Amino acid sequence: MKHTTVLISGASIAGPALAFWLARYGCDVTVVERAPALRPGGQAVDFKGATHRTVLERMGLLDDVLARQTGGHDQTIVDANGKALAVIPGEFTGGEIEITRGDLSALLYDKTAARCEYVFGDSVTSLTEVGEKVHVTFASGAPRTFDIVVGADGIHSNVRRLAFGPEADYVKFLGHYYALVGLPDDGDAVMYNEPGRMVAFGGPKSPAFLVFRSPELRYDRYDPEAAKAIIRTAYRGGKWRIPELLDGLDGADDVYLDSISRSEVPAYAKGRVVLLGDAAYGNTLGGFGTGLAVVGAYVLAGELKAAGGDHRAAFAAYEAAFRGYAKVSKQGSAGPFLAPGSRSRIALRNWMFRSSWLLGLMLKMTDKFATGIDLKRY
Structure with missing residues (x-):
């Protein structure tokens, strides 16, 4: 070598x-x-x-x-009025x-x-x-x-x-996009859903995090203004803190948008x-x-x-x-x-986090995937 x-x-x-x-x-x-x-x-x-x-x-x-x-932190799923619906534990969102x-x-x-x-x-x-x-x-x-x-x-x-x-x-588009928007929020980590779209604020050093369903888009990945325009369209009419997110886009110091593929x-x-x-x-x-x-x-x-x-x-x-x-x-x-993609599916996802048995099963599956290789000593 x-x-x-x-x-x-x-x-x-x-x-x-x-x-x-x-x-x-x-x-x-x-x-x-x-x-x-x-x-x-x-x-x-x-x-x-x-x-x-x-x-x-x-x-x-x-x-x-x-x-x-x-220090992996819990994330609270809320409704449009800020009422807590479920909690995603830190060990699920942040691993070990x-x-x-x-x-x-x-x-x-x-x-x-x-x-x-x-x-x-x-x-x-x-x-x-x-x-x-x-x-x-x-x-x-x-x-x-x-x-x-x-x-x-x-x-x-x-x-x-x-x-x-x-x-x-060689790349398969999977029907969703995600975005990171430089609007740091030192408050507790919170997440809100409407059918086909999600926005999350808070957590240590974290930008706003967005995921939304969409057909495949054509845009310049290196143009933050193009990303902002897509986010405005995807989140138009949203409730909770979505208007705050859209108002803050122009002044955001960093905006990144990409497909989930x-x-x-x-x-x-x-x-x-x-x-x-x-x-x-x-x-x-x-x-x-x-x-x-x-x-x-x-x-x-x-x-x-x-x-x-x-x-x-x-x-x-x-x-x-x-x-x-x-x-x-x-x-x-x-x-x-x-x-x-629907309110019933949002409710089902939230229920999963209120079930200690299902949550434990998901964590066990995560551990299995993460350790599924024998590391050689080279």
Whole structure:
């Protein structure tokens, strides 16, 4: 593995987690990120169970993550008058350990920046295998060659598009959108539903969180004004604090909108290019994306080490070891659960949280999914 050159596209969670292990194993790692800098803030993400905890321990990150955890909080479901209808317990919403995505991203960057090259404000524009290398061109930087290229650049992966084909061939839209709106609220975490739409406020460092049912939309994902226009249309006429949300959109310091979709690739690798995280097996918003990214990075890097850098053997072993674990991303979308399509379905969802037996069953299923892989010692 020594001096194997690896390009990782994406500097959120999966990319830096992989960079951590590959640098430890002697690779020369470059991480390229389209954004001009690390993205701060964002929604809370979580880790569940012994498998996730073990990987964090082996990275030497567990204490740092625990020191920055938000302390999973209960969330109260309310009606239009603010009356409590049910409580979603913190262990369900936040797993065992909860941390904001921005804080986790910063921790991973701090652990890798001294040993890896980070290039912000740039992106890959072409990938061409030439002999035992991949020739890569960039939007801004000069062309370079690498032994391996990794797409850790999310559900709308640029690397997957360039190496595998159009996004429409590998991403399935699941009927809902979600949005994060930078309107921090230091109050208690509360959530409100109307048929086909949900809005939540409150919780540590949390932006407003929205989920709504919609046909598939065409818009510029990098244009916050386009996102605001879609949110205004989706939430027009809403009750409770929805008018407050819509009034605050213009002054919101950060607005992010994306579909709830699922990556469906027949194989994680093609030639010397391999996919990791949401690019390969996300993003249904079901609470497993971060765990899959961090565990997947551990397995992919470990198999490359075990194979002595032989990418064919390593990618095949990564797929064999991980695809069964990643099937949790195919269990369904969080959209209908968070934003049920009728008042009767909203009432049924709320009743589930008032049933200790059903809640216990859901938590047991979550634990089973999170620990469903045997971690090798690489």
